[in-house]
Each structure stands twice: as C-alpha cells, then as structure tokens.
Amino acid sequence: MEKKADDILKERQLSITDSRKKILSLFLHGTGALSHNDIEKKVGERFDRVTIYRTLQIFLEKGIVHSIPTADNSIQYALCRNECGSGHHHDNHVHFVCKHCGNTVCLEDVTVPAVKLPKGFSSSQVEMIVSGICKDCR
Amino acid sequence: MEKKADDILKERQLSITDSRKKILSLFLHGTGALSHNDIEKKVGERFDRVTIYRTLQIFLEKGIVHSIPTADNSIQYALCRNECGSGHHHDNHVHFVCKHCGNTVCLEDVTVPAVKLPKGFSSSQVEMIVSGICKDCR
DNA sequence: CAAATTTTTGCAACATTGTTGCGTTTCCCT
DNA sequence: AGGGAAACGCAACAATGTTGCAAAAATTTG
Structure with missing residues (x-):
C-alpha cells in the first residue's frame, strides 16, 4: 500500500514527499471521506496545517481526490476512482452522510440519476448527497 | 411585502424586530439564495454580524429558510415554501448553482429523483445540487 | 554521485468566519 | 404604560483559511 501512494503521486507528476505520502495513505487505508x-487530527503533529491545506488543494487539482460539500460547512475529501484525470472529475456517484456516525462515504455503485432542468439551464455537474443511517449504524 | 414579512414572523411565533424584518425582506424581494x-454586505452596517448569524439560525429552525451546501464552503440560505413546518423541512427540490454569475437558485418545480441505495442504508434526506449555466447567463 | 535547480515545507502573520457570555435595549403581553 | 421575556450589540475568543518568505527537501542535470 505504501508503494501504491508513491505510484499515484508519480502518475500525477507530483513530487513524492512525506506529507503527501502520509495524507494519501490515510485515504487509501480508510473507507470514507475525510x-x-x-486529517489534521490524525497527522497534525507531524505536518503543518498549511501543508495539509496545500496538499488537499493539489490533490483536488490533480484529480486524486474530489470534494463533497456538506450541510455543516465542512468540505469532505474522498479518493477519486481511476477515471478522474487532472482537472477533470468524473465522480458522478452518490455521496452518503450518516447522521449517526457522521461518516461520509462514496456510493461508487450508485450513479446520480438524470434530472430534467427547466429551459435555459444547462448543467455541467450534478452533486447528490443523501443523508440518513449507514449500514454500519443500523 | 413589508407586511408579508411581519406575517411570516408572526406565523412562526417570532418576535418582530427590525433585523428579522430586514433580513426576511431580502429573501422575499430577491430571487436566489443568500x-x-x-446578507452582511447588504445590511452589514445596520446590524451586527452576530445578529445575522442568530437570525439565520432561528429562521432555519423555524422552517422559514433552508440551507444549501455548496462546494466553496459557503452555506446558502433560501426561502422555504409554505409546506415547511417548524423543524420539518420538505424542500425536496433541486438546487442550481450558476458557475457564471455565482447565484444559487431553487428549482422549485424540479423534484429530486428517487435513488436506490445499497442494502442497509436508509435515507432521511436527499440534497441535489446542479451546477452549470443559468438561464440568465446564457 | 554531487551540485544546481526547482519544488515543497514550516513559520509567522494576517484575514475571514463562526461562537459565547453578558449587560442593555427592544418587544410583547396585560 | 409597566413588567417580564426575548433579542441585540459588543467584546472577546475559537476555528478556519490565506499569503509571503526563508529554510529544507526533492528532482534534475552534469
């Protein structure tokens, strides 16, 4: 798995640094969004807050993670699947926020249903966030 | 319209104060979400920042407005339609964020399509945010 | 492999956003 | 109009996010 983080970084033409490896491995090992x-809580003593911001920023740009807006104003980040290229995200799956455990997960197998917009509107991206109780909290 | 703000406040059993009337009238007159x-930019000199926070908070609780999470970490607030009762929102319509003008609007006539979740997940709320170009920016 | 160059990091300082406690003002009810 | 409750404004603080710059680390080059 350690090697995998390196590969991903190399693939996206990013310098391989401790902070990037560490943060990326958090995503690779964990299940949900962060x-x-x-992240700061998990690696906060090791890396500066600013570094975490910049790392997430560049991961976003390079298509390594995508962001998920949530109601409580905390942006969540989750790994992209392989289809995501630099700057072009294709994460048209549904996101789920559990009201019990607070975790946010990507439902990779659930695609966002099509929606018909009124005349004059054109969509370039659709985000769908379902909240409720996840399977682990039942 | 001024009277309407008073009525809404009274209906939800809120004291009628200048700040609440003013903020509510912003929503009543405007088209999109704020x-x-x-709001601070529009009434900032008149009312304290804290008052605006508290007013939005109580409008949310009383079902006068609902909140819309957006990707740039700025929560947008928009008027609920009448069906929304205190604490119980029924705003199952699609939200649209225009990438050009930045406005967020409620597409009241577009209901959020149903989505089938994996086993074990149960949903209590679904949020759908479409971004693209709105009809005024075409 | 070591030097040169580029990139990234950490620090400091600052800006913005959101929260809390408390005394004063305003609103509501009779 | 007066008494009690609710809301406001202020101040202070906490959390979150941004920017510039020198030091450190990574990558490239000879």
Whole structure:
C-alpha cells in the first residue's frame, strides 16, 4: 500500500514527499471521506496545517481526490476512482452522510440519476448527497 | 411585502424586530439564495454580524429558510415554501448553482429523483445540487 | 554521485468566519 | 404604560483559511 501512494503521486507528476505520502495513505487505508479537520487530527503533529491545506488543494487539482460539500460547512475529501484525470472529475456517484456516525462515504455503485432542468439551464455537474443511517449504524 | 414579512414572523411565533424584518425582506424581494456574507454586505452596517448569524439560525429552525451546501464552503440560505413546518423541512427540490454569475437558485418545480441505495442504508434526506449555466447567463 | 535547480515545507502573520457570555435595549403581553 | 421575556450589540475568543518568505527537501542535470 505504501508503494501504491508513491505510484499515484508519480502518475500525477507530483513530487513524492512525506506529507503527501502520509495524507494519501490515510485515504487509501480508510473507507470514507475525510475533512481537513479529520486529517489534521490524525497527522497534525507531524505536518503543518498549511501543508495539509496545500496538499488537499493539489490533490483536488490533480484529480486524486474530489470534494463533497456538506450541510455543516465542512468540505469532505474522498479518493477519486481511476477515471478522474487532472482537472477533470468524473465522480458522478452518490455521496452518503450518516447522521449517526457522521461518516461520509462514496456510493461508487450508485450513479446520480438524470434530472430534467427547466429551459435555459444547462448543467455541467450534478452533486447528490443523501443523508440518513449507514449500514454500519443500523 | 413589508407586511408579508411581519406575517411570516408572526406565523412562526417570532418576535418582530427590525433585523428579522430586514433580513426576511431580502429573501422575499430577491430571487436566489443568500449566504451569510451576502446578507452582511447588504445590511452589514445596520446590524451586527452576530445578529445575522442568530437570525439565520432561528429562521432555519423555524422552517422559514433552508440551507444549501455548496462546494466553496459557503452555506446558502433560501426561502422555504409554505409546506415547511417548524423543524420539518420538505424542500425536496433541486438546487442550481450558476458557475457564471455565482447565484444559487431553487428549482422549485424540479423534484429530486428517487435513488436506490445499497442494502442497509436508509435515507432521511436527499440534497441535489446542479451546477452549470443559468438561464440568465446564457 | 554531487551540485544546481526547482519544488515543497514550516513559520509567522494576517484575514475571514463562526461562537459565547453578558449587560442593555427592544418587544410583547396585560 | 409597566413588567417580564426575548433579542441585540459588543467584546472577546475559537476555528478556519490565506499569503509571503526563508529554510529544507526533492528532482534534475552534469
């Protein structure tokens, strides 16, 4: 798995640094999405807050992670699947936020249903966030 | 319209104060959603920042407005339609964020399509945010 | 492999956003 | 109009996010 983080970074033409490896491995090992705050709590003593911001920023740009807006104003980040290229995200899957455990997960197999917009509107991206109780909290 | 603001406040059993009337009338007159920042810019000299936070908070609780999470970490607030009762929102319509003008609007006539979740997940709320170009920016 | 160059990091300082406590003002009810 | 409750404004603080710059690390080049 350690090697995998390196590969991903190399693939996206990013310098391989400790912070990037560490943060990326958090995503690779964990199941759900992480907020800046989550990451800071897990690696906060090791890396500067600013570094985490910049790392997430560049991961976003390079298509390594995508962001998920949530109601409580905390942006969540989650790994992209392989289809995501630099700057072009194709994460048209549904996101799920559990009201019990607070975790946010990507439902990779659930695609966002089509929606018909009124005349004059054109869509370039659709985000769907379902909240409720996840399977682990039942 | 001024009277309407008073009526809504009375209906929800809120004291009628200048700040609440003013903020509510912003929503009644405007078309789209407003963020805290938008409101602060429009009435900021008149009312304290804290008052705006508290007013939005109580409008949310009383079902006068609902909140719309957006990708740039700025919560938008928009008027609920009448069906929304205190604490119980029924705003199952699609939200649209225009990438050109930045406005967020409620597409009241577009209901969020149903989505089938994996086993074990149960949903209590679904949020759908479409971004693209709105009809005024075409 | 070591030097040169580029990139990234950490620090400091600052800006913005959101929260809390408390005394004063305003609103509501009779 | 007066008494009690609710809301406001202020101040202070906490959390979150941004920017510039020198030091450190990574990558490239000879």
